[in-house]
Amino acid sequence: MDLTARDINEKQFHDAWRGYNQAEVDDFLDKVAEALDTALRERDTFRRRAGELEQAVATSRDTEEMLKKTLLTAQQAAEEAISKAKAKAEQLVTEAEERANVANEEARQRLLTIEEEMRQKNADAERRHAAKKHEYEVAIEKLRSVESEIEQRLRAFLEQQMAALEQLVAAEVPSGAKERSKGVGPPETPGDARRSAGPASEQRPRARPAGPNTEPVPVVDADAAAQRRGVRGLFSRDEA
Numbered sequence: 001m002d003l004t005a006r007d008i009n010e011k012q013f014h015d016a017w018r019g020y021n022q023a024e025v026d027d028f029l030d031k032v033a034e035a036l037d038t039a040l041r042e043r044d045t046f047r048r049r050a051g052e053l054e055q056a057v058a059t060s061r062d063t064e065e066m067l068k069k070t071l072l073t074a075q076q077a078a079e080e081a082i083s084k085a086k087a088k089a090e091q092l093v094t095e096a097e098e099r100a101n102v103a104n105e106e107a108r109q110r111l112l113t114i115e116e117e118m119r120q121k122n123a124d125a126e127r128r129h130a131a132k133k134h135e136y137e138v139a140i141e142k143l144r145s146v147e148s149e150i151e152q153r154l155r156a157f158l159e160q161q162m163a164a165l166e167q168l169v170a171a172e173v174p175s176g177a178k179e180r181s182k183g184v185g186p187p188e189t190p191g192d193a194r195r196s197a198g199p200a201s202e203q204r205p206r207a208r209p210a211g212p213n214t215e216p217v218p219v220v221d222a223d224a225a226a227q228r229r230g231v232r233g234l235f236s237r238d239e240a
Helices: 003-010 022-058 061-182 190-197 222-239
Strands: none
Touching: 003 022, 022 190
8 A cells, every 4th residue: 555645644643641742743744744745756756757768768779778777776766765764754753752751751750759749748747747736735734734733832821821720719719718717807897798798790609607517618709710611611612
């Protein structure tokens, strides 16, 4: 089957994975078609010239040898032109394949580089996240430690205050009770008793007179008792 420039230009190729660059293939086919078309025109020209020479040989036998040599030269020139066109076409194909291979290798290397960069970025992000998480955990632990220390100091302070208050109350109650049980001080007249009693809402409980077989009952200061109840309530809230 004879191959023409039209056959080359109208040839369709199917796309394939990792195939050649279509623009380069089309450009190469255009060049091959042009070279083949030139060679075919030259061949046709040489054939016409050979026909003319053969016709001249038929009319003039004296120039037969010269015509044969001319025909041989024309055939050799045509074959040489075709050979050169084929060599040029093969060279173009080889160069196109090499360029395609280089482009594919560059694309593959670029893809590997991008993948490695993404892995590095992901690893860096994970390390930063872990560092921040550890930093927050350490800060939270420090806050909890400070909170526990403050709570312990406050508890110790309140316990000291409560103990001091109880000691103060314990020191005041026995002395007051002792003075009342012994009847220390001048005898109180009815008028003095009424003046010292004051309003009923401000009166505090008094100790009963001590008999021969009874012990004096201590009189508890109402303010001190209220303070102790407040401190105990504070401790009960802390424990809850």
